[in-house]
Amino acid sequence: MDMTKPLRIGVLVGHKDRFENWELMVFDRILADPRFEFVTLLIHPHPFADRMVSSLFALEARLEGKLLARQPAYTPKHFDARHQRIDYLEAISGHNTADGSVASALLKRLDLDLVMRTTPEGLPDDATRALPFGEWAFNFSDQQSEHADWFSYADVVARAPTTELTLYAKRGGETQVAQIASSSFNIKFSAARNAAFVRERGVTLLMRELGRLADTRRLDATSVARLPAISAPSFGDLFRYTGALSGYLSAKAFKALKSKLRFGSSIWTLYTGRGRIDDFDPSQAIEIPPTKGDIKADPFLFQHDGECYLFYEAYADGDRKAHIAVGRFNGDKVERLGVALDCPHHLSYPFVFRDGDDIFMMPETHQSHRLEVWRCTEFPLKWELYSTALEGQSAADSILTRHGDKWWLFTNLSDHHAYEDHCNELYVFEVDGPELKRLVPHKRNPVVIGSTVARNAGRIFERDGKIYRPSQRNSHGLYGYGLNIMEIEQLTLDDYRERCIRTITPDFKTGLLGCHHFDAAGGRYIMDARLSI
Incomplete structure (x- = not known):
C-alpha cells in the first residue's frame, strides 16, 4: 500500500445542500489536510428510510433547537458545494434502499478508501465490501428522522451520568461492527444542546482518527455487537423530559439572578492529610x-526553606473573577x-514549580487567550511575567512536567466553533522548558477526548518509575464531580496511552457535591471539594 497517497474519502449525505455546522466542519478539515482527498459527496436516495417521529416531538425538538441550541452559522474556508463532485446513489425500485450492485460499481470506479456516513441509512452491504476501510459513522447519525433527531434524549430523561459518543465502521454484512473510538461527555440540561455539543466534539474525534488511519493505513478498531437501536421519545418520555427541563431552566434563572445581585458563587472547601498520589485516604x-x-x-503545595506553602484560586462570594x-x-x-x-482577567490553577534556582508559576489565564509563565522575584508574593505561548488560544489547567531529559506541556484547549469547553480535550506538546520558545505538538493531539478523563486536575507526579496524572471526572451534569488518578503508560511524540487506576467521588465526607483537584508535597496532600452548585 502506497503510504504517500492521500486517503480517498467520500461522504454519504442526504442532500447536496443545507448542511449542519458539524458536517461543514468535517468537509472543511478534510479539504485542508494534504493527507486526505475529498473525492465525492454521495447522495442517498432515501437517507431516513421509514424513520418517523410524532408531530408533537418534532415541534418540541424544533423549538428547543432554536431556543437552547442556537449557534452561529459555520462559514467554510475550503468547501464549496458548487465545485465539489456529487454522485447520486440509485434506489432499488419500490424500496427505501440504495441499489447495491450500482453502488458497488460506483465505489470501485471512484477508488475510495472509506465513506463517512452522516445519514441514518447507509450503503448496502455489498457496497461497503468494496471499501478497504469500510463505512464510518457516529452513533448520533443513527438517531434521526427527516424532521427531528433524538440523540441523547434518553440520557437526559434517565439522568445518565454521561452521553456516549461512538465512531464505528461497518464492513459488509457482519453481525458486528468495528468500534474505532469512543468518548463520554458530561450531560447538558437540554438534549438539543447536548446533541449539538457532542456533534462538534465528534468532528475533533473523527479528524484525529482519520489522521491516524492516513499515517498508518491500519484500522485499529475493536469488534463489538452492532449498536442498539434507540427509538424516538414516547409521549411519556417527552412529558417527563419537558418537566425536568422546565425545572432546570427555573433553577438556572434563579442562579443568574443571585449572580446579578453579587452573591451565590460556587463554594469550595479544601481537605488535607498525610499521603501521596499513589497512597492517600481522603x-x-x-x-x-x-x-x-x-x-x-x-x-x-510548594516546599520552600523547610516550610509548606499553599497557593490557590481565591475569591469572595459574589466575585466575578478570582x-x-x-x-x-x-x-x-x-x-x-x-x-x-492579580490580573484584570480571571486567574486560577496556580501550578507552582521549581527549575534550578528559579521558582515559576503557570496559572490558568484562558481569558487572556494565551499561556503565561510567571517567575518569582521575591517569594512568595512578588512575580514577574517570564514567558508566553499559544497566543490567541484558550488554554486551561496547564501543567509542565519533566520526564527523562524532556519537558512536556499538558494543556486543555477547546477545539470549537459554537461551544467552548475546556473539559474535553487534552493536548500534549514537547517543549524546551519554562521559556516555551519551542512547542512541538503531539502527533495524535488531542491525545485524550472526553469530559470524564481529559481535563487536568493537578500536578503530574513520577514515583517508582510510574507517571501519574490527576484528571477531572466531569459527569452527572456537574463540573468537578469527581477526581481520577491516571497512570501514563506511554509518552512519546508519536504515541500516548494512559489508564485510570483510581476514581475518587464526593462520598468520602458528608455534604460534598464534587471534588476535582489534587496535589502533594513533602508527605502532605491537598484536595478541593465542592459544597454548592
Missing part, C-alpha cells in the same frame, strides 16, 4: 474551610500571607 482528611471573603479552590492567594501551613491550619498574583 476519608481521613482534615478540612480547611472557606470563609465568605476567601473561598479556596485549585490548591497547589486571583491567586498564598498561605503557609502551621500544622494542619493555613495562615494566609496575601495575594500572590
Whole structure:
C-alpha cells in the first residue's frame, strides 16, 4: 500500500445542500489536510428510510433547537458545494434502499478508501465490501428522522451520568461492527444542546482518527455487537423530559439572578492529610474551610526553606473573577500571607514549580487567550511575567512536567466553533522548558477526548518509575464531580496511552457535591471539594 497517497474519502449525505455546522466542519478539515482527498459527496436516495417521529416531538425538538441550541452559522474556508463532485446513489425500485450492485460499481470506479456516513441509512452491504476501510459513522447519525433527531434524549430523561459518543465502521454484512473510538461527555440540561455539543466534539474525534488511519493505513478498531437501536421519545418520555427541563431552566434563572445581585458563587472547601498520589485516604482528611471573603479552590503545595506553602484560586462570594492567594501551613491550619498574583482577567490553577534556582508559576489565564509563565522575584508574593505561548488560544489547567531529559506541556484547549469547553480535550506538546520558545505538538493531539478523563486536575507526579496524572471526572451534569488518578503508560511524540487506576467521588465526607483537584508535597496532600452548585 502506497503510504504517500492521500486517503480517498467520500461522504454519504442526504442532500447536496443545507448542511449542519458539524458536517461543514468535517468537509472543511478534510479539504485542508494534504493527507486526505475529498473525492465525492454521495447522495442517498432515501437517507431516513421509514424513520418517523410524532408531530408533537418534532415541534418540541424544533423549538428547543432554536431556543437552547442556537449557534452561529459555520462559514467554510475550503468547501464549496458548487465545485465539489456529487454522485447520486440509485434506489432499488419500490424500496427505501440504495441499489447495491450500482453502488458497488460506483465505489470501485471512484477508488475510495472509506465513506463517512452522516445519514441514518447507509450503503448496502455489498457496497461497503468494496471499501478497504469500510463505512464510518457516529452513533448520533443513527438517531434521526427527516424532521427531528433524538440523540441523547434518553440520557437526559434517565439522568445518565454521561452521553456516549461512538465512531464505528461497518464492513459488509457482519453481525458486528468495528468500534474505532469512543468518548463520554458530561450531560447538558437540554438534549438539543447536548446533541449539538457532542456533534462538534465528534468532528475533533473523527479528524484525529482519520489522521491516524492516513499515517498508518491500519484500522485499529475493536469488534463489538452492532449498536442498539434507540427509538424516538414516547409521549411519556417527552412529558417527563419537558418537566425536568422546565425545572432546570427555573433553577438556572434563579442562579443568574443571585449572580446579578453579587452573591451565590460556587463554594469550595479544601481537605488535607498525610499521603501521596499513589497512597492517600481522603476519608481521613482534615478540612480547611472557606470563609465568605476567601473561598479556596485549585490548591497547589510548594516546599520552600523547610516550610509548606499553599497557593490557590481565591475569591469572595459574589466575585466575578478570582486571583491567586498564598498561605503557609502551621500544622494542619493555613495562615494566609496575601495575594500572590492579580490580573484584570480571571486567574486560577496556580501550578507552582521549581527549575534550578528559579521558582515559576503557570496559572490558568484562558481569558487572556494565551499561556503565561510567571517567575518569582521575591517569594512568595512578588512575580514577574517570564514567558508566553499559544497566543490567541484558550488554554486551561496547564501543567509542565519533566520526564527523562524532556519537558512536556499538558494543556486543555477547546477545539470549537459554537461551544467552548475546556473539559474535553487534552493536548500534549514537547517543549524546551519554562521559556516555551519551542512547542512541538503531539502527533495524535488531542491525545485524550472526553469530559470524564481529559481535563487536568493537578500536578503530574513520577514515583517508582510510574507517571501519574490527576484528571477531572466531569459527569452527572456537574463540573468537578469527581477526581481520577491516571497512570501514563506511554509518552512519546508519536504515541500516548494512559489508564485510570483510581476514581475518587464526593462520598468520602458528608455534604460534598464534587471534588476535582489534587496535589502533594513533602508527605502532605491537598484536595478541593465542592459544597454548592
